[in-house]
Amino acid sequence: MADPQRTPSSAGKPGSQAWLFFRQWLKNPLRIAALSPSGQQLTGLMISELPQRASRVVELGAGTGVFTHALLDAGIPPDKLLVVELNAELHAYLHEQFPLVRVVNGNATELKDIATRDGFLTTGLADAVVSGLGLLSLPRALQKSIVEAAFSVLKPEGCLIQFTYGPKSPLPPDLLAELGLSARRGGFAWRNVPPASVFVFTRVRSEQLRAVRS
Numbered sequence: 001m002a003d004p005q006r007t008p009s010s011a012g013k014p015g016s017q018a019w020l021f022f023r024q025w026l027k028n029p030l031r032i033a034a035l036s037p038s039g040q041q042l043t044g045l046m047i048s049e050l051p052q053r054a055s056r057v058v059e060l061g062a063g064t065g066v067f068t069h070a071l072l073d074a075g076i077p078p079d080k081l082l083v084v085e086l087n088a089e090l091h092a093y094l095h096e097q098f099p100l101v102r103v104v105n106g107n108a109t110e111l112k113d114i115a116t117r118d119g120f121l122t123t124g125l126a127d128a129v130v131s132g133l134g135l136l137s138l139p140r141a142l143q144k145s146i147v148e149a150a151f152s153v154l155k156p157e158g159c160l161i162q163f164t165y166g167p168k169s170p171l172p173p174d175l176l177a178e179l180g181l182s183a184r185r186g187g188f189a190w191r192n193v194p195p196a197s198v199f200v201f202t203r204v205r206s207e208q209l210r211a212v213r214s
Ligand SMILES: C[S@@+](CC[C@H](N)C(=O)[O-])C[C@H]1O[C@@H](n2cnc3c(N)ncnc32)[C@H](O)[C@@H]1O
Pocket: 031, 032, 033, 034, 036, 037, 038, 060, 061, 062, 063, 064, 065, 066, 067, 084, 085, 086, 087, 090, 106, 107, 108, 109, 131, 132, 133, 134
């Protein structure tokens, strides 16, 4: 049976997705930050880090929608999933593929405004932000503004789930300390091209913060 959350068109086939993705990489390699969409193993590891009973999720940098697809399959209702994609062509593709999902063409740094304008925040904050952005390669100031934007729409116990191609956290320790965040390393997707690690960022609880500062 056709899935009403997606448009069954040839544009959604893996080969054409990879070609669309690669074309965007040719136009702007730094911003796209990967040659091809994330593979199944990495996608599975990212989704496995969703908090139990998560129902409101934001996705940043969706590309051709591999995580979007998996989030819907994991039971996130389409109207409780806000997707922010900066690239206009990828945004148009996502909009066509996921007509019931809130897909916005915008910059992750403006997430708070986007989520407010879209009405996503009227029914509550998010349980998780799933990020496909190439955070590791961004300058510190841009990392900071994206991560601050992500936490501005998260519940106090909410988390930012991020993959990285490097061996270490894509956010440096001094930035984590400045933002009051802790990092936990999740799974390692060795079959991904290139292999990637998953990191989960959460707020350090206020009593822990006080202990660290005193
Ligand atoms: C490494 S690709 C990941 C795509 C997809 N999540 C995946 O894993 O296959 C990064 C994506 O983030 C998008 N992007 C880059 N900077 C962005 C920003 N500031 N705000 C929103 N999206 C951004 C790019 O256009 C691209 O689609």
